[in-house]
Amino acid sequence: MDFETLVATRRSTRGFKKEPVSKELMAEIIAIAKRAPSSMNTQPWNFHAISGEPLELIRAGNTERMLAGASVDREIKMSGHGYQGVHRERQIEIAVQLFEAMGIERNDKERRQDWVMRGFRQFDAPVSVVITIDRELADDTVAHFDCGAATYGLVLAATSKGLGCVINGQGIMQSSVVREHANIPEDEVIMTCVAMGWPDDEFVANHVVSRRTPIEDDVRFVGFDA
Ligand SMILES: Cc1cc2nc3c(=O)[nH]c(=O)nc-3n(C[C@H](O)[C@H](O)[C@H](O)COP(=O)(O)O)c2cc1C
Numbered sequence: 250m251d252f253e254t255l256v257a258t259r260r261s262t263r264g265f266k267k268e269p270v271s272k273e274l275m276a277e278i279i280a281i282a283k284r285a286p287s288s289m290n291t292q293p294w295n296f297h298a299i300s301g302e303p304l305e306l307i308r309a310g311n312t313e314r315m316l317a318g319a320s321v322d323r324e325i326k327m328s329g330h331g332y333q334g335v336h337r338e339r340q341i342e343i344a345v346q347l348f349e350a351m352g353i354e355r356n357d358k359e360r361r362q363d364w365v366m367r368g369f370r371q372f373d374a375p376v377s378v379v380i381t382i383d384r385e386l387a388d389d390t391v392a393h394f395d396c397g398a399a400t401y402g403l404v405l406a407a408t409s410k411g412l413g414c415v416i417n418g419q420g421i422m423q424s425s426v427v428r429e430h431a432n433i434p435e436d437e438v439i440m441t442c443v444a445m446g447w448p449d450d451e452f453v454a455n456h457v458v459s460r461r462t463p464i465e466d467d468v469r470f471v472g473f474d475a
Contacts, residue, residue, distance in 0.1 A: 250409060255405060255408060255409055256405070258408075259404065259405065259408045260413075260455065260456070260458065260459070261414070261415040261416070261459070262372075262413025262415055262445075262446075262448045262455050263347075263367070263368075263372045263415055263452065263454050263455060264372065264449040264451075264452020264454060264455050265372060265373060265374045265375060265413065265445075265447060265448060265449055265452075266446065266447040266448070266449050267375070268446070268447050269300065270300070270375055270376045270412065270445065270446055270447070272298075274410060274412075275298045275376060275378075277406075277410070278403065278406045278407050278410060278412070279296045279298065279378070279403065279406075281402065281403075281406035281409075282296070282399050282400075282402040282403035283296075283399065283402075284402065285395070285398040285399040285401075285402040286395075287392075287395035287398065287399070288391045288392070288394070288395055291386070291392070291395065292395070293382045293383050293386045293389075293392040293395055293396065294380060294382055294395065294399045295380070295381045295383070295437050296378055296379075296399075296403070297379040297380075297381065297431050297433060298377075298378050299376065299377045299378070299430075299431050300375055300376045300377075303430045303431055303432075304371070304375075304376070304377055304430075306430040307371075307377070307420075307426055307427055307430045307431065308369075308370040308373075310423065310426035310429070311369040311370065311371075311419075311420070311422070311423050311427075312366060312369055312370060314423045314426060315365075315366065315369045315422070315423070316366075321422055322422070322423050322424055322425055323418075323421060323422055323424050323439075324421070324424045324439045324440070325438070325439065325440045325441065342460065343457075343459050343460075346457050346459065346460075347364075347454050347457055348361070348364070350453045350454050350456070350457050351364065351453060351454050365419075368417065368419035369419050369420070369423075371417055371419075371420040371442065371444035372415060372417070374415075374444035374445055374446040375445075375447075376444070376445050376446055377420055377442045377444050377445075378403060378442060378443045378445065379421065379427055379431055379439060379441075380396060380399065380400055380403075380439075380440050380441050380443070381433060381438055381439050381440060382396050382437065382440055383436065383437060384435070384436045384437055385436070387438045393440070396441075400440075400441060403443055404416065404443060407443075407445050411447070412445050412446060412447060412448070413445065413446065413447070414443050414444065414445040415443070415444050415445075416441055416442075416443050417441070417442050417443065417444045418441060420442040420444060421439050421440075421441060421442050424439045427439060427442070
């Protein structure tokens with residue numbers, strides 16, 4: 250697949266086949282992701298590929314905490330007041346697209362809750378790659394940038410091998426659960442996780458195409474000939 254096709258056809262995958270993914274394939278994919286550029290080649294990232302029993306324990310722990318109404322326990326910093334303005338509008342737009350595809354009505358609280366809980370279970374994917382950065386650089390936003398580059402590299406590498414992925418903030422919303430069962434070292438900070446596996450093509454939400462703003466909205470050209 251050429252690069253443009255790879256980028257254009259990738260979608261977040263939220264329905265997976267039950268088939269496992271081999272350690273060899275995961276190692277191959279992570280090695281590709283690690284070719285990402287980083288500031289001064291610092292490579293501040295770490296990848297923890299989790300499957301099997303530890304991943305089941307993470308799913309169970311996340312589910313238990315979220316159902317108990319536990320407060321958010323993330324290590325990655327967020328604004329704390331949720332998205333506002335255009336960002337909120339875009340957040341709602343993709344949720345509407347996904348719910349429409351799944352046939353989940355606006356007032357169907359049970360199915361909406363079920364969808365949210367699927368997210369906390371990392372969409373029942375056979376693998377979750379937890380991405381951390383070295384704690385020493387936790388407040389260095391350049392390191393966050395490096396981590397994002399590596400994460401997208403991971404997603405593209407997995408996609409090129411036929412896997413489906415979703416970068417899944419919900420999966421690390423209870424970071425202490427992930428830390429415990431994945432045995433994350435103390436000198437690392439959990440940034441995100443990527444749920445991945447063989448995509449279930451029957452799962453309609455896997456075919457949702459998220460929108461992007463037109464190029465005029467957020468791109469400027471300066472100094473070019475007209
Ligand atoms: C940092 C980050 C966190 C995300 N967390 C979630 C999540 O918790 N649940 C989810 O369903 N999708 C999550 N996504 C996927 C986004 O919703 C998705 O990338 C976006 O809607 C664009 O859709 P696309 O990936 O299909 O192009 C996340 C993406 C990123 C980059």
